[in-house]
Amino acid sequence: MTVLLEMENISKTFKRKHVLKNVTLDVPAGSIVGFVGDNGAGKSTTFKTILGLIKKDEGTVRLFGEEVHGQQPSMREQVGVVFDAINLPAELTIKQLNKVFVKMYSSWDQEGFDRLLETFHLPTDKKVKEFSRGMSMKLSVAVALSHNAKLLLLDEATGGLDPSSRKELLEELTRFVEENKGGILLSSHIMSDIEKIADHLVFIKDGEIILTEKREVIQNQYAIVEMNENDLSTVEPEHIVTSYKEKDAFVVLISDKRVVPDNVPVNELTLEDLSVFLARGEKK
Incomplete structure (x- = not known):
């Protein structure tokens, strides 16, 4: 190409x-x-x-x-x-x-x-x-x-x-x-x-690139989820793009929603949600 x-x-x-x-x-x-x-x-x-x-x-x-x-x-x-x-x-x-x-x-x-x-x-x-x-x-x-x-x-x-x-x-x-x-x-x-x-x-x-990806991959595979520390510990670090702490929970951007624990709700991800999240999240 x-x-x-x-x-x-x-x-x-x-x-x-x-x-x-x-x-x-x-x-x-x-x-x-x-x-x-x-x-x-x-x-x-x-x-x-x-x-x-x-x-x-x-x-x-x-x-x-x-x-x-x-x-x-x-x-x-x-x-x-x-x-x-x-x-x-x-x-x-x-x-x-x-x-x-x-x-x-x-x-x-x-x-x-x-x-x-x-x-x-x-x-x-x-x-x-x-x-x-x-x-x-x-x-x-x-x-x-x-x-x-x-x-x-x-x-x-x-x-x-x-x-x-x-x-x-x-x-x-x-x-x-x-x-x-x-x-x-x-x-x-x-x-x-x-x-x-x-x-x-x-x-x-x-001034720093924090994420580069195909749009369809983001829409089909990525997820923003809220989880406690125990649930977060079960996710391999390579799947955690970025996160921030909110009260007693962690809000996390996951690159593959299939690795999210079954007890953690996964909502549909919009690019608007992702943009706001990345502006707030801490680089891993």
Whole structure:
């Protein structure tokens, strides 16, 4: 399987604070990787490190098999980027911006861009500064999808969108992966979006990856259970991902619910539950 993005043992320190600690992840072609963590966990710093906007202290970043050293304009067309903050010229209309994109990208897909403008209901004669946040995000995604990129880096791209617009956007992202065999690294606080389209999940906390797993494995095999110390002692340590103590019991994330003692209730696990739990739990 072709790997579009590889990050290996990436570390970064700002003012003596470790904001990234040995971050390792990859995005294979044909996959959508959900990148999950609270504000300040290190998601945006990870994105900026991939793009060379922030200089890493240690580790290796490879795009399409080639090691990245700082910003590399030659890879601009192969990577589509959407950040939470809008970076498009506020005084221009979409019609005016289109002329810029045609010159900027040798592989600009005019037909595809026009289709996305219609799908996302975006007015071509209105200045970007007059757009709502949701409209601006949809425009940014339309641009990212219209220059034949192989990899999309989407940092909170569904933020500010109503449910109908989010559905349209997620359908386009799925289409991109299926038709182009592209890859997506997608961060979002909206876990239902991640749950709908991501096939791999990466959870980050305090700059450190604490869990990497296939979504279906998490949904089918993992469990969050509450048990006493005696019950916990019967579970092999290799099956305990993380835990925290609450009053006289332990709340534990188990990687295989089949090893949970029969007397301990096992409830259905949602990604929302898992995200909240990992933000609170202590690393094993």
